[in-house]
C-alpha cells in the first residue's frame with residue numbers, strides 16, 4: 001500500500017466524519033489537494049522587479065483565475081502524485097509580495113513599518129522567524145488531531161492573560177529555522193499528522209517564512225494547512241494566504257474595541273478581526289475559537305457569537321472554558337479569576353441556540 005493510501009485508510013477508519021468542513025475532510029481522504037499545491041503549480045507571468053501595485057494586480061487576477069478555473073475542486077486520480085511545482089508560480093509571486101510587505105512590515109494591522117530585513121524589530125518584537133517548538137498535538141479540536149503544530153516565537157497582540165507568554169512575549173527565543181529546515185520538520189511528522197498547524201505566539205509575523213516552506217516541502221501525501229491565529233492581520237496578508245491555507249483556526253476574543261485595547265493592547269480590534277473572519281470564510285474553511293473570559297460574557301462572548309451568526313452563518317465554534325489567570329492577569333481585577341460555570345454555560349448555550357455547536 002502506498003504511503004498516501006495507508007495514511008488515508010488509517011484516518012478514515014479511526015476518526016469520526018467531519019461533515020461541517022467538507023473540503024478539509026476531502027484533503028484528509030486524498031480526494032482533494034491542499035490549496036498550496038495548486039498555487040505552486042500554477043504558472044503566472046510576472047516580473048519580480050515590477051512595482052508593487054503591478055504585482056498585486058497580477059496576483060489578484062491569478063487568484064481569481066485559480067478560484068474560477070475549477071482546479072481547486074479537481075479530484076486526484078487513484079494513486080496520483082500531486083501536480084509538480086513550476087518556476088514563476090502563483091506561490092512565487094506571493095513570496096515576492098510577502099517579502100515586500102515584511103520589508104517595512106505591514107503584515108499585521110499595527111502596520112509599524114519596522115525594517116525587519118535590516119534587523120529591526122517591530123512592535124511585536126519579531127525580526128526573523130524563530131520556531132519555539134514543533135510537535136504532534138493531540139489535545140486540540142477533534143477535527144484537527146493529531147495535528148503537527150509549529151509554534152513561532154512572538155505575537156502581534158499583547159494579551160494580558162496569555163497562557164503562552166513564555167513564547168509570545170519572547171520573540172527572540174527559539175531556533176532560527178530556514179524554509180528548508182521548516183520543510184524537514186514537516187517531513188519528519190507527515191505520516192502521523194492530519195495537518196500542518198501554524199501557530200505561536202502567532203503565525204502572522206511569519207507569513208513570508210510559511211510561504212517559503214510551502215514552496216519547498218515535498219510530501220507524498222500533502223497536508224492540509226491550518227492557520228491558527230488571532231486574525232489581526234492586514235488585508236494584504238490575508239490575500240497572500242488566499243490559495244495556500246485550507247482551514248483558519250481563528251480566535252475571536254472581544255466584542256468591542258475597549259476590552260481589546262485594555263486586555264490585548266491593540267486598536268480597532270473588532271473591525272479588523274470581524275473583517276478578517278468574513279474574508280477567511282470566503283477563501284477557506286473556518287473553525288472559530290472563543291475563550292470565555294470572566295466578566296466578559298455580555299460585552300464579548302454574546303456579541304462575537306451573534307456577529308458570526310449574522311454575518312457568516314452557523315459555524316463550528318469551540319467555546320472554550322479553560323481560562324485561568326496567567327501572565328499579567330493579576331493586574332486586571334476583572335480577569336483575575338476563572339469564569340464561573342454559569343458564565344461559561346451562558347456563552348455555550350447562546351452559541352448552541354445560534355447553531356454554532358453540534359454541527360458534527
Ligand code: SF4
Nearest residue numbers: 105108111112122124
Ligand atoms: S507583524 Fe510585528 S513587525 Fe509586522 S506590522 Fe505587526 S507588529 Fe509590526
